[in-house]
Amino acid sequence: xxxxxxxxxxxxxxxxxxxxxxxxxxxxxxxxxxxxxxxxxxxxxxxxxxxxxxxxxxxxxxxxxxxxxxxxxxxxxxxxxxxxxxxxxxxxxxxxxxxxxxxxxxxxxxxxxxxxxxxxxxxxxxxxxxxxxxxxxxxxxxxxxxxxxxxxxxxxxxxxxxxxxxxxxxxxxxxxxxxxxxxxxxxxxxxxxxxxxxxxxxxxxxxxxxxxxxxxxxxxxxxxxxxxxxxxxxxxxxxxxxxxxxxxxxxxxxxxxxxxxxxxxxxxxxxxxxxxxxxxxxxxxxxxxxxxxxxxxxxxxxxxxxxxxxxxxxxxxxxxxxxxxxxxxxxxxxxxxxxxxxxxxxxxxxxxxxxxxxxxxxxxxxxxxxxxxxxxxxxxxxxxxxxxxxxxxxxxxxxxxxxxxxxxxxxxxxxxxxxxxxxxxxxxxxxxxxxxxxxxxxxxxxxxxxxxxxxxxxxxxxxxxxxxxxxxxxxxxxxxxxxxxxxxxxxxxxxxxxxxxxxxxxxxxxxxxxxxxxxxxxxxxxxxxxxxxxxxxxxxxxxxxxxxxxxxxxxxxxxxxxxxxxxxxxxxxxxxxxxxxxxxxxxxxxxxxxxxxxxxxxxxxxxxxx
Amino acid sequence: xxxxxxxxxxxxxxxxxxxxxxxxxxxxxxxxxxxxxxxxxxxxxxxxxxxxxxxxxxxxxxxxxxxxxxxxxxxxxxxxxxxxxxxxxxxxxxxxxxxxxxxxxxxxxxxxxxxxxxxxxxxxxxxxxxxxxxxxxxxxxxxxxxxxxxxxxxxxxxxxxxxxxxxxxxxxxxxxxxxxxxxxxxxxxxxxxxxxxxxxxxxxxxxxxxxxxxxxxxxxxxxxxxxxxxxxxxxxxxxxxxxxxxxxxxxxxxxxxxxxxxxxxxxxxxxxxxxxxxxxxxxxxxxxxxxxxxxxxxxxxxxxxxxxxxxxxxxxxxxxxxxxxxxxxxxxxx
Numbered sequence: 001x002x003x004x005x006x007x008x009x010x011x012x013x014x015x016x017x018x019x020x021x022x023x024x025x026x027x028x029x030x031x032x033x034x035x036x037x038x039x040x041x042x043x044x045x046x047x048x049x050x051x052x053x054x055x056x057x058x059x060x061x062x063x064x065x066x067x068x069x070x071x072x073x074x075x076x077x078x079x080x081x082x083x084x085x086x087x088x089x090x091x092x093x094x095x096x097x098x099x100x101x102x103x104x105x106x107x108x109x110x111x112x113x114x115x116x117x118x119x120x121x122x123x124x125x126x127x128x129x130x131x132x133x134x135x136x137x138x139x140x141x142x143x144x145x146x147x148x149x150x151x152x153x154x155x156x157x158x159x160x161x162x163x164x165x166x167x168x169x170x171x172x173x174x175x176x177x178x179x180x181x182x183x184x185x186x187x188x189x190x191x192x193x194x195x196x197x198x199x200x201x202x203x204x205x206x207x208x209x210x211x212x213x214x215x216x217x218x219x220x221x222x223x224x225x226x227x228x229x230x231x232x233x234x235x236x237x238x239x240x241x242x243x244x245x246x247x248x249x250x251x252x253x254x255x256x257x258x259x260x261x262x263x264x265x266x267x268x269x270x271x272x273x274x275x276x277x278x279x280x281x282x283x284x285x286x287x288x289x290x291x292x293x294x295x296x297x298x299x300x301x302x303x304x305x306x307x308x309x310x311x312x313x314x315x316x317x318x319x320x321x322x323x324x325x326x327x328x329x330x331x332x333x334x335x336x337x338x339x340x341x342x343x344x345x346x347x348x349x350x351x352x353x354x355x356x357x358x359x360x361x362x363x364x365x366x367x368x369x370x371x372x373x374x375x376x377x378x379x380x381x382x383x384x385x386x387x388x389x390x391x392x393x394x395x396x397x398x399x400x401x402x403x404x405x406x407x408x409x410x411x412x413x414x415x416x417x418x419x420x421x422x423x424x425x426x427x428x429x430x431x432x433x434x435x436x437x438x439x440x441x442x443x444x445x446x447x448x449x450x451x452x453x454x455x456x457x458x459x460x461x462x463x464x465x466x467x468x469x470x471x472x473x474x475x476x477x478x479x480x481x482x483x484x485x486x487x488x489x490x491x492x493x494x495x496x497x498x499x500x501x502x503x504x505x506x507x508x509x510x511x512x513x514x515x516x517x518x519x520x521x522x523x524x525x526x527x528x529x530x531x532x533x534x535x536x537x538x539x540x541x542x543x544x545x546x547x548x549x550x551x552x553x554x555x556x557x558x559x560x561x562x563x564x565x566x567x568x569x570x571x572x573x574x575x576x577x578x579x580x581x582x583x584x585x586x587x588x589x590x591x592x593x594x595x596x597x598x599x600x601x602x603x604x605x606x607x608x609x610x
Numbered sequence: 611x612x613x614x615x616x617x618x619x620x621x622x623x624x625x626x627x628x629x630x631x632x633x634x635x636x637x638x639x640x641x642x643x644x645x646x647x648x649x650x651x652x653x654x655x656x657x658x659x660x661x662x663x664x665x666x667x668x669x670x671x672x673x674x675x676x677x678x679x680x681x682x683x684x685x686x687x688x689x690x691x692x693x694x695x696x697x698x699x700x701x702x703x704x705x706x707x708x709x710x711x712x713x714x715x716x717x718x719x720x721x722x723x724x725x726x727x728x729x730x731x732x733x734x735x736x737x738x739x740x741x742x743x744x745x746x747x748x749x750x751x752x753x754x755x756x757x758x759x760x761x762x763x764x765x766x767x768x769x770x771x772x773x774x775x776x777x778x779x780x781x782x783x784x785x786x787x788x789x790x791x792x793x794x795x796x797x798x799x800x801x802x803x804x805x806x807x808x809x810x811x812x813x814x815x816x817x818x819x820x821x822x823x824x825x826x827x828x829x830x831x832x833x834x835x836x837x838x839x840x841x842x843x844x845x846x847x848x849x850x851x852x853x854x855x856x857x858x859x860x861x862x863x864x865x866x867x868x869x870x871x872x873x874x875x876x877x878x879x880x881x882x883x884x885x886x887x888x889x890x891x892x893x894x895x896x897x898x899x900x901x902x903x904x905x906x907x908x909x910x911x912x913x914x915x916x917x918x919x920x921x922x923x924x925x926x927x928x929x930x931x932x933x934x935x936x937x938x939x940x941x942x943x944x
Contacts, residue, residue, distance in 0.1 A: 133816075134816040134817055134818075134819065135816045138813070138815075138816060138818075203813075203815050203816050203818075204813060205813045207813075209773075209774055209812075209813075211772065211773045211774070211790060212773040212774065212813070212814060215772075215773065215815070216815075299789075299790050299791020299792065300791065305774060305789055305790065339678075340680075340686075340687035340688045341687065341688035341690070341691065342690060342691065342692045342693075344691065344692070344693050345692075345693035345697075345698045346692070346693065347693075348693070348698045348702075370776060370785045370786055370787050370811075371787045372786065372787050372789050372792070372794045378720065379720070382713055382716050382717065382720075383710070383713045386709040386710075386712060386716075387706075387709060389705060389709050390702060390705050390706050390709065393701060393702075393705045394698065394702055396667050397667075397697075397698075397701040398693075398698075399671075400667055400671050401691075401693075401697070403671065403674040403675065403678065404674050404678065404691075405674075405678055405688055405689040405691070406674065406678050406688035406689075407678065407679075407680045407684060407686065407687055407688045408674065408675055408678055408680060408688075409679070410675075410679070418671070421667075421671065422668060422671070425667055425668065426664075429660045429663055429664055430660075432656065432659070432709075432712065433652075433653065433656050435716075436652060436712065436713070436715070436716030436719065436720075437716060437717075437719075437720045438648065438649045438652060438716060438719040438720045438722070438723050438783075439649055439652050439653060439656070439716070439719070441649070441723070441783065441784045441785045441786075442638075442646075442649060442780065442783045442784070442785065444785050444811070445776060445778070445785065445811040445812060446811070506635075506637075509637050509638055509639075510637075510638070510639050510780065511639050511778075511780025511781075513809060513810075513811050513819075515813045515818065516818060517818075517819045518819040518820070519819070520807070592692075595690065595692075596687045596688065596690070597687035597689060597690035598690045
């Protein structure tokens with residue numbers, strides 16, 4: 001019991017409660033001083049939640065070293081080795097621990113967000129309302145979107161944190177304390193986000209468009225605040241990652257000898273670092289509109305609701321590339337290992353990630369073709385959007401050329417990689433009809449869009465992330481996941497995802513609107529919705545198989561310490577799991593990363609090796 | 611070389627097979643507008659493009675997985691190929707040309723949908739939580755259903771009373787968001803007589819799913835007959851006209867006629883009754899009070915109800931005669 005109470009997380013939660021109470025009291029005092037009625041729930045809850053988050057960070061210990069520095073005290077390095085499992089439940093400065101903390105939080109959020117989808121998907125299996133009210137439906141649908149998105153961002157941080165220092169031969173991230181702070185701020189952000197459910201919910205979708213979001217229940221504010229706080233996590237971890245890649249590469253690790261995943265991480269971080277502010281800004285403006293009656297987006301007060309959409313999509317479209325670029329990087333990273341061939345056109349693949357990231361900044365308007373934005377903006381956005389197809393095409397062609405004439409084997413990670421390529425291809429090919437304005441006027445806000453972006457996220461994120469989990473699990477834990485269960489998971493998940501998304505696109509083309517709790521039975525969509533619901537549950541079952549796999553192998557899984565996949569990458573040249581400061585002997589890069597099939601070639605040479 | 615020929619044949623076969631499959635299932639709903647013609651043509655081009663590119667990647671990928679798989683007992687690596695700049699340039703430049711061409715087709719298609727007929731009939735579309743209302747200013751009538759004569763362009767001038775909504779009839783292909791505080795245009799030329807539905811396509815709150823109205827595309831003569839009937843109702847029977855108006859404006863969403871409490875006060879037995887206001891004063895619900903409450907709903911709030919809930923825009927959208935009709939209807943509920 002004492003051990004549990006001493007955990008950083010428990011301290012943090014305790015302080016969050018105190019902070020919330022303090023914030024509520026603060027608002028009451030300010031209102032009394034201003035001679036207003038003491039109690040008004042909205043400002044009290046918002047300020048309470050904000051202070052709760054700050055106090056959480058203090059309580060968990062994420063600010064300790066900085067506070068000590070401010071007071072002029074020395075801070076010796078944390079000795080984490082004696083803590084055992086408890087180091088995962090409090091502040092750690094080890095990027096591998098933080099990576100696994102991120103991963104755990106991401107998996108929790110996916111489970112929660114996925115369960116929301118199962119609930120409202122069941123409601124949709126039949127027309128009419130069976131067990132949800134419309135506001136409950138809208139709240140679950142909105143939370144599914146945002147919880148999954150926050151989970152995805154946190155999962156991206158998980159892999160970038162865990163892998164990048166290992167791949168470039170660094171002993172840790174450039175700013176370990178900032179790294180811990182970036183993770184721990186996501187925890188209260190997640191709590192605040194989910195608290196919207198008990199504060200009336202919100203019915204706006206994750207897009208939170210005003211004026212609807214100005215009229216929505218109190219839960220709306222918790223959504224805005226939670227997302228604003230978690231945006232700090234994205235921005236700061238992107239900053240940290242870029243500094244790490246720029247400053248901490250090992251000897252000989254020149255830009256075009258970086259493992260390809262690192263290029264994806266760079267492109268991702270450039271977007272996170274420079275665009276995330278816009279969604280924070282947009283959401284904070286609506287918060288202020290609600291709290292102080294500021295009319296940023298209120299036409300009666302001279303505001304403009306379309307302005308919000310511009311600010312929102314300026315981040316939220318590039319964000320899609322934050323979601324998928326790491327996944328595409330994982331595909332490019334693993335494909336050569338299992339095809340036993342060099343990554344075809346390495347430089348082109350690396351540059352295509354940057355190309356997607358930079359073009360991605362110029363395309364946000366395609367979300368607004370029907371929004372009533374200035375007429376002359378629609379065509380330029382159509383051209384810029386279609387340009388994204390070019391660097392994306394380079395990736396597909398290079399992947400196909402990589403497997404061509406390989407010696408391909410199919411362990412579980414490779415299956416997820418190949419599944420990822422095909423599902424992401426469905427997402428990619430269903431994209432251009434949304435890019436040309438006139439066809440998009442039919443597709444906008446229908447299930448077609450829902451199918452399209454679920455394909456890009458399933459193929460560009462979910463499947464590659466599972467590939468990475470199966471691939472690097474031995475590195476993280478020293479044990480291998482069961483191949484049998486892994487293959488079962490893949491053959492459940494992949495086909496179910498394809499059925500789900502193709503089905504969505506099918507009814508979307510026929511006119512099924514998105515974000516509706518109910519639909520007219522006369523449209524004849526009921527059989528499709530039943531199939532979609534079954535497919536959704538199959539995806540959930542496949543994730544359950546993964547958790548069973550983790551559970552079963554955590555005690556009895558095969559112990560592996562060596563180079564499980566016969567990879568050339570540096571992290572596999574040393575025993576698993578990694579010690580606290582990574583490589584005990586430094587290495588230098590002496591060749592190309594993916595020269596499979598070139599006899600006598602090597603990528604890295606450890607100090608003292610011949 | 612053998613590999614290339616087999617793959618080329620397979621890609622071609624697969625492209626035609628997928629295209630035939632996609633075309634045979636009927637991807638799009640029935641087409642019922644002139645604007646949709648060029649949109650459907652563009653979808654036709656996409657069907658070919660998607661069938662080809664899907665085949666190109668998937669056929670070659672699957673072929674490699676089968677033919678270049680590691681056979682039992684094999685060790686060693688694949689062929690050491692690092693890449694080819696010519697090939698990379700080719701598959702950068704060719705797609706670039708393709709998408710630029712596609713974008714130009716998209717621009718043409720968009721221009722087709724934006725063609726303006728200066729003689730188009732104006733219909734004012736008013737969207738609100740959660741109702742549709744259609745006014746025909748040139749004809750002096752209004753309706754909760756959208757009646758359109760076939761073959762003539764109509765200029766929908768749309769505005770919202772509260773949040774963002776969106777006008778969507780799948781058979782017309784076009785979609786346009788409707789914003790508060792602004793009027794946005796959408797031009798549609800219905801081409802097929804029939805019954806359709808307009809639904810809101812932009813999430814607009816809890817009852818978004820149910821924001822649906824009927825769209826009736828009728829022949830020119832049927833349209834004239836409908837207009838005549840609407841005009842007659844308005845002049846002959848103010849009570850009936852008032853009832854139509856409140857239905858059109860969605861008033862029953864908040865005001866009951868059976869005494870039950872909704873977001874706003876009930877209308878049952880309201881006329882000439884005594885009403886207690888939020889500040890404690892009592893007033894009689896005479897014609898002056900009732901018409902004030904319609905035009906400026908925040909002026910006198912009934913005790914137990916919230917201000918700023920009812921839209922304050924009815925003063926602009928209703929003329930004096932229409933308000934008289936609504937008052938006549940309220941009187942009938944006495």
